Amino acid sequence: MAVSKLYLVPTPVGNLEDMTFRAIRVLKEVDLILAEDTRTTGFLLKHFDIQNKMQSHHKFNEHQTTEWLIAHLLGGKTIALVSDAGTPGISDPGFLLARACVQAGIEVECLPGATAFVPALVDSGLPMDRFCFEGFLPQKKGRKTRLEALVEESRTLVFYESPFRVVKTLTQLAEFLGEDRPASVSREISKKFEETVHGTLKELMAHFTAHEPRGEFVLVVGGKQNK
Secondary structure, eight states: OOSSEEEEOOBOSSOGGGOOHHHHHHHHHSSEEEESSHHHHHHHHHHTTOOOOEEEOOTTTHHHHHHHHHHHHHTTOEEEEEOSSBOTTSSSSOHHHHHHHHHTTOEEEEOOOOOTHHHHHHHHOSOOSSEEEEESOOSSTTHHHHHHHTTTOOSEEEEEEOTTTHHHHHHHHHHHHOTTOEEEEEESTTSTTOEEEEEEHHHHHHHHHHSOOOSOEEEEEOOOOOO
């Protein structure tokens, strides 16, 4: 394995069988594994018999630890960064460290692997040749401004959302984009109770008002159609 390299290693978003052979090998061979939550990653490592040194790296400490990690990488160490689920940097920690590595001339390699929005987008039946990934909308400040900016967007829109805000977000999307805008909602991607519901924003809003939202959600919304 090459020295002085940061590996961004995707981990399963649900089904552990989605872990790749290459990801397992890299996690076994690096000098250090950075984990968003060491308890969650500890379960993953135990399942695949990966016995390696692990350290916390999350949104609350990444500003403080990045300089130290860069120094170790420049010293010839190899480090793997994982998030709790999916690909690091996609609505998870990873960007700051990857950027710092690029600026310091350290090689960064992202392994292919699980990302929740890709299967949700494909399952949606909406155009996927061009799309706009929005991740999580701002919870408070800037939320209305962001929604207003998306009104004229013609590409398919992709959002992440928690079960506690799904109905609120669908309601606001209907308000800003129109109740008849086609959409789909996927939850628990690759897990036992995986589900995708299709319909208009109005229909989806009614569905998840009647059925308590559970799990992690991906919302896919059709872009504005020019008449």
